[in-house]
Amino acid sequence: MDQQCPPGWIPESINPRGYRNLIEVMQRTVADNRDKIAFSSFGRELSYAELDQLSDAFAVYLQQECKLLPGDRIAIQLPNINQYPVVVFGAMKAGLIVVNTNPLYTPRELEYQFNDSGAKALVVFKGVAHNVEKIIANTGIKSVFVTQIADLHSPLKRLLINSVVKYVKKMEPAYNLPDAVELRHALNSKLGQKPRLANPSSSDIAVLQYTGGTTGVSKGAMLSHANLISNCLQGVKLISGANEHWADKVVAPLPLYHIYAFTISMAVLELGGTNLLVANPRDIDGFVKELRKQSISAFIGLNTLFVALCNHKDFAEVDFSQLKVTLSGGMALTYDAAEQWQQNTGCQVLEAYGLTETSPAVAMNPPRDIRVGTIGPPVAETEVKIIGTEGQALAEGEPGELCVRGPQVMLGYWQREEATATCFTDDGFFITGDVAVWEPDGYLRIVDRAKDMINVSGFNVYPNEIEDVVTSHPKVVECAAIGEPDQHSGEVVKLYVVSNEELSVDEVRSWCKERLTAYKVPKIVEFTDELPKSNVGKVLRRMLRKDAA
Known part of the structure; x- marks a missing residue:
C-alpha cells in the first residue's frame, strides 16, 4: 500500500x-x-x-x-x-x-x-x-x-x-x-x-464501538463491514497458518461487547469453530470449575486474567492437552504472567496489540515465532510507522508514537469530524497514542501509552517497564505505576502493589534498584488489596491518579 x-x-x-x-x-x-x-x-x-x-x-x-x-x-x-x-x-x-x-x-x-x-x-x-x-x-x-x-x-x-x-x-x-x-x-x-x-456495502457502518472515554468524552468508533471482516481474516490468516484446529473450542471469557472478543468470535465462526462463553470471568472459582469440564483448543485472555487463574488453587487440575493457542490483548503482557501461564498450561502466550479504532488488531506474534515482550510484526496488509514529536519518521530502536494504516482502521468517530481529523495524519495513518519501537527483527514493542508516561526530571519513564520488573518478584501478584507530582523533579514514580504474602517497601525498592536506573525506581510504594480495573480487566491507572490527587 x-x-x-x-x-x-x-x-x-x-x-x-x-x-x-x-x-x-x-x-x-x-x-x-x-x-x-x-x-x-x-x-x-x-x-x-x-x-x-x-x-x-x-x-x-x-x-x-x-x-x-x-x-x-x-x-x-x-x-x-x-x-x-x-x-x-x-x-x-x-x-x-x-x-x-x-x-x-x-x-x-x-x-x-x-x-x-x-x-x-x-x-x-x-x-x-x-x-x-x-x-x-x-x-x-x-x-x-x-x-x-x-x-x-x-x-x-x-x-x-x-x-x-x-x-x-x-x-x-x-x-x-x-x-x-x-x-x-x-x-x-x-x-x-x-x-x-x-x-x-462493505463501506457501510456495521458497529458503533464506543471508546472507554479515558481521555474526555466517550466516542463511537465507526467500524464498517470491511473493517471487521478484514481484521477477522487477518487473524484467521496468521493463527490458522500455524494450526488449523485452534478454533475447535475457544474459551471466550472476555465480554463480546468488547471489540477484542467480538472480532475473535467472528474469526472462530468463520472457521466453523465453537465459542465457549463465560458470563462472569471475575468469578474465578466458577470459571476454573467450568474449565475443568472442558477440553479447550484456544484461550482468549489478558494479563490480569492469566495471573488470577494461575494463582487459583485448582487451576493445575484443568486439562490443557488440546490447548493450541493462547492469545493476549487489551493490556501489556508481563514476562512473569507469560511464564506462569506457559508453566501451568504448556502453551506459550501469543501477545497481540490493537485498539477499538482498529477493529482491533494491528500487530500479532506469529504462533510459531512468539517473542515475549513484543507485539509481533504488523498483521497482513497493514502499514505501521513510528513518528517523533514533529511528525518525522523515526529509525529502528527509537521510541515514538505508533501510527497505523490498513483496512481494519475505522471510518472515523461518529458525528465528530474534528476529533476524527485530529487523530489521522495527512497521509491517512491513525495516530494511536501509544509509544512503540521497531526491533531489529521487524517486530514491534510497545513502550507505553503516551498519556501514561511519567516524566522524572526530563527523563521519560514508562509504567509498563516498572510493572514488568516488579511483577517478577515472587511475592508480588500485580502492580501499577503512575506519576506523582513533585516540586523538585516534576514527577516521581508511585507504585501500587498487590502482594500474596508479607512484603515491605524496602524489599520492593531494593528489587527495583537492582534492575532499574535510579530515576525509574519508585519513590513511593503503597500496598493495596486490589487494583481498580475496567470490566474487561484492564488496570485503570487514571483511577489511581485520581485517588493520588
Whole structure:
C-alpha cells in the first residue's frame, strides 16, 4: 500500500471467498457448518443452524413490529450469553447498526451513549434493566427487549436457572419497563419466517464501538463491514497458518461487547469453530470449575486474567492437552504472567496489540515465532510507522508514537469530524497514542501509552517497564505505576502493589534498584488489596491518579 486506504477496501489477499459484508460471512459459515456448535453458554449449545433461524426471527420482528430500517441503531446490553450473537446477527440481517453497550454502565453513561448514537431499540439483560428504567424517557429508544440468562434453554432448565439467578442470587433488581418485550416471545413469534435480508456495502457502518472515554468524552468508533471482516481474516490468516484446529473450542471469557472478543468470535465462526462463553470471568472459582469440564483448543485472555487463574488453587487440575493457542490483548503482557501461564498450561502466550479504532488488531506474534515482550510484526496488509514529536519518521530502536494504516482502521468517530481529523495524519495513518519501537527483527514493542508516561526530571519513564520488573518478584501478584507530582523533579514514580504474602517497601525498592536506573525506581510504594480495573480487566491507572490527587 502506498496511498490512503479507500473506505470499504477488503484486500483480496486475505479474502479468498470475496465477502462483502458480515451477513455474507454468516450465510457462508452456516451453509458449511449447520450441525456444528457455534456458541455454548451455561450448558446450552447453540448450533449454526439454530443461530441462523433465531437471528432470522429477530430480524423479522425488528422489521415487522418495530418498523426499523437499514441504518437505524440498536443498542445491545448483554453479558456473554447465547442471546448476544442471536441479536447481533438478527440486527445485521435487518441492516441495523449495532451499538455495543456495557451492562455495567451507570444510568448517566447509558443515557449519553443511547443519545449520542441515536439508538432506536435496545436489548437488555434483566439484571441491569433497572438502570435503563431511570433514563429511558430521556432517550429516543422506542423498542426495548428484555432477556434472562437461560431464555434459550429448555423450559425446565430455563425455569430452574432463571429462578436461581433472580431469587437465590438476587441478581435481578426490580424494574419497571411496561412496554418492554420479552426477547423469547419476540423470537418465538417469528420463528420460521425469513427477513428482507439487508445487503449493506462493505463501506457501510456495521458497529458503533464506543471508546472507554479515558481521555474526555466517550466516542463511537465507526467500524464498517470491511473493517471487521478484514481484521477477522487477518487473524484467521496468521493463527490458522500455524494450526488449523485452534478454533475447535475457544474459551471466550472476555465480554463480546468488547471489540477484542467480538472480532475473535467472528474469526472462530468463520472457521466453523465453537465459542465457549463465560458470563462472569471475575468469578474465578466458577470459571476454573467450568474449565475443568472442558477440553479447550484456544484461550482468549489478558494479563490480569492469566495471573488470577494461575494463582487459583485448582487451576493445575484443568486439562490443557488440546490447548493450541493462547492469545493476549487489551493490556501489556508481563514476562512473569507469560511464564506462569506457559508453566501451568504448556502453551506459550501469543501477545497481540490493537485498539477499538482498529477493529482491533494491528500487530500479532506469529504462533510459531512468539517473542515475549513484543507485539509481533504488523498483521497482513497493514502499514505501521513510528513518528517523533514533529511528525518525522523515526529509525529502528527509537521510541515514538505508533501510527497505523490498513483496512481494519475505522471510518472515523461518529458525528465528530474534528476529533476524527485530529487523530489521522495527512497521509491517512491513525495516530494511536501509544509509544512503540521497531526491533531489529521487524517486530514491534510497545513502550507505553503516551498519556501514561511519567516524566522524572526530563527523563521519560514508562509504567509498563516498572510493572514488568516488579511483577517478577515472587511475592508480588500485580502492580501499577503512575506519576506523582513533585516540586523538585516534576514527577516521581508511585507504585501500587498487590502482594500474596508479607512484603515491605524496602524489599520492593531494593528489587527495583537492582534492575532499574535510579530515576525509574519508585519513590513511593503503597500496598493495596486490589487494583481498580475496567470490566474487561484492564488496570485503570487514571483511577489511581485520581485517588493520588
